[in-house]
Amino acid sequence: MAVKAMVFIDGGWLYRNRGILFAKLGEENFEIDYAKLPKLFCEDVANFLDEDCSLIRTNYFGTIPSARSGFNTSKQYAFYDFLEKNCGYETEIHEVEVGTDENWIKMSLAASMMFYAAQPGTFDVAVLIGDDPDYAPILRRVRLLGKRVQIVGVHTSDGKNPPAATTLANRSCVSDFPFLYIDDHAEDVRLVRALVKRICKHCGREEETTWAGPEFFCSACRGRYRG
Numbered sequence: 001m002a003v004k005a006m007v008f009i010d011g012g013w014l015y016r017n018r019g020i021l022f023a024k025l026g027e028e029n030f031e032i033d034y035a036k037l038p039k040l041f042c043e044d045v046a047n048f049l050d051e052d053c054s055l056i057r058t059n060y061f062g063t064i065p066s067a068r069s070g071f072n073t074s075k076q077y078a079f080y081d082f083l084e085k086n087c088g089y090e091t092e093i094h095e096v097e098v099g100t101d102e103n104w105i106k107m108s109l110a111a112s113m114m115f116y117a118a119q120p121g122t123f124d125v126a127v128l129i130g131d132d133p134d135y136a137p138i139l140r141r142v143r144l145l146g147k148r149v150q151i152v153g154v155h156t157s158d159g160k161n162p163p164a165a166t167t168l169a170n171r172s173c174v175s176d177f178p179f180l181y182i183d184d185h186a187e188d189v190r191l192v193r194a195l196v197k198r199i200c201k202h203c204g205r206e207e208e209t210t211w212a213g214p215e216f217f218c219s220a221c222r223g224r225y226r227g
């Protein structure tokens with residue numbers, strides 16, 4: 001029987017460290033393949049254990065700065081909606097005044113992990129994407145319940161291991177697998193859009209595109225109506 005893994009993503013941590021991920025490939029920005037992201041680390045668990053690993057659920061925790069001027073909240077809500085509908089994530093989102101609320105993210109992630117761990121048969125391995133030492137107590141207790149833990153962190157911007165005070169890597173009794181770094185997977189988490197043929201919604205002409213959005217307009221129609 002396959003080992004059951006549940007993934008927990010600290011959205012604030014991922015957002016803060018995305019630059020290191022991009023820099024690894026020498027780029028300023030790229031789209032992350034969120035559908036693939038949790039599966040990658042389940043593959044690592046499967047390889048470590050030499051057993052099949054099935055991804056039960058991905059839980060994502062994030063915030064929306066509702067009062068920050070100029071911030072497009074509807075775009076952010078659309079992103080969380082995309083995670084749920086297109087990537088199969090379970091999201092828990094909290095509106096905050098400005099910036100992010102790290103405490104809210106950490107508290108809700110810890111509560112969720114403990115909740116699932118306490119239900120019989122939900123998962124065998126918790127994969128935490130978010131290397132924050134504040135998670136040490138929850139990870140120790142989840143392990144006391146007989147669950148195994150995999151932690152995914154990030155190197156510093158110059159490729160070194162993170163300083164001891166800012167990582168879970170050196171803490172005792174928090175994980176069961178070798179520490180993983182998301183930037184080592186930069187190439188794998190980078191979204192590669194397939195070129196597909198789509199019909200223009202306006203003129204009906206067929207054109208090759210990487211655009212995956214709901215409505216497609218061909219290059220001629222886009223040029224004509226843009227200005």
Ligand SMILES: [Zn+2]
Pocket residue numbers: 200201202203204205217218219220221222
């Ligand atoms: Zn057209």
